[in-house]
Amino acid sequence: LGGIEVIEPLRINVSSDIELVLKLKIYKVLINARTLKGTPAQNILLKAYAGGHYLSSAWTNSSGSAILPGIPPGNITLKAFTSDGEIELGTWTVEVWGDIDVVDPEIVVPEVERIGA
Numbered sequence: 001l002g003g004i005e006v007i008e009p010l011r012i013n014v015s016s017d018i019e020l021v022l023k024l025k026i027y028k029v030l031i032n033a034r035t036l037k038g039t040p041a042q043n044i045l046l047k048a049y050a051g052g053h054y055l056s057s058a059w060t061n062s063s064g065s066a067i068l069p070g071i072p073p074g075n076i077t078l079k080a081f082t083s084d085g086e087i088e089l090g091t092w093t094v095e096v097w098g099d100i101d102v103v104d105p106e107i108v109v110p111e112v113e114r115i116g117a
Contacts, residue, residue: 024072026070026071027071028067028069029048029067029071029076030065030067031046032107033064033080034108037111040060041060041064043083044060044064044080044082045058045059045084048076050071050074050076055068055072059083073097074095075094076094076095077093078092078093078107079091090110
């Protein structure tokens with residue numbers, strides 16, 4: 001999947017014309033981001049990676065929620081950044097698998113204070 005190995009290599013011997021169908025479940029991961037004080041972490045940039053490869057990103061809304069689409073099964077690294085992407089707030093590993101459409105980890109990010117001029 002875009003250079004990411006999502007299953008173990010599979011050897012298939014073909015002796016004649018054959019149609020082969022491979023299916024891979026791709027997930028939407030719902031993130032609920034909270035601050036250390038327990039309030040919604042608004043306008044946080046979340047990025048998902050697998051095996052060091054970038055997958056997708058989203059910003060949290062006013063309730064601290066965001067949906068990251070196009071996530072393959074396996075261990076996914078989530079990184080949280082300030083809304084401008086300049087400051088990394090934290091990194092988490094989430095396991096995505098099974099027969100569910102949405103994985104819903106709650107991520108707690110540190111408070112970010114504005115720096116005045």
